[in-house]
Amino acid sequence: MSHIIEKLQQEHGEFRVFLKVFDAQLDKFRQGRSPNYELLDALLDFFTSFPDEWHHQKEDLVYDAVIEKAGPMTDSLVNLRAEHEKLAAKAGHFEDRMAHLRRGSDLPMVEIVEAGEAYDRLLRHHMVKEDQVFFPMAQKILSVDDWLQIDDQISQQRENPELVDKMLRIRSVTDVISEIVAE
Numbered sequence: 001m002s003h004i005i006e007k008l009q010q011e012h013g014e015f016r017v018f019l020k021v022f023d024a025q026l027d028k029f030r031q032g033r034s035p036n037y038e039l040l041d042a043l044l045d046f047f048t049s050f051p052d053e054w055h056h057q058k059e060d061l062v063y064d065a066v067i068e069k070a071g072p073m074t075d076s077l078v079n080l081r082a083e084h085e086k087l088a089a090k091a092g093h094f095e096d097r098m099a100h101l102r103r104g105s106d107l108p109m110v111e112i113v114e115a116g117e118a119y120d121r122l123l124r125h126h127m128v129k130e131d132q133v134f135f136p137m138a139q140k141i142l143s144v145d146d147w148l149q150i151d152d153q154i155s156q157q158r159e160n161p162e163l164v165d166k167m168l169r170i171r172s173v174t175d176v177i178s179e180i181v182a183e
């Protein structure tokens, strides 16, 4: 298996762990209890940055290579790129609801929970499609040379100082999440 796919799957594993933590915080809202805002902020920070700024960028490179090779795809795969934009919008919507809450608006809890659930649901569904359909298809269709080219593109992006800074910042956010969860 390509190490690029392995890394993407490993990142999905991290997303699932964080989604579980996120679910537990949503549960507190559902029960009318106060969530851990520091944890929720860190989770929001992670989900509004890492997937968009790095994970989806890499998947899009694989996706483009598969499309170039395989031509027209099934409907579910055509939607993958569009879902990356939808996921960013849904994470942004939840962030916006949280900002309203912090400003002291009397936003009904159900709106916060629904915004969080919508993001959670779409991300989980999206990852299942990638794990079960997209990644196996990419494995089957792409040659060693194709993977080398993608690897090269990823390496070039990784050298971008702006991305390096973003990744360092995101790593510190994931450290905060792990520390709070371990408490």
Ligand SMILES: [Fe+2]
Pocket (backbone or CB within 6 Å): 056, 059, 080, 084, 126, 130
């Ligand atoms: Fe994706």
Ligand SMILES: [Fe+2]
Pocket (backbone or CB within 6 Å): 008, 012, 055, 059, 127, 130
């Ligand atoms: Fe993904």
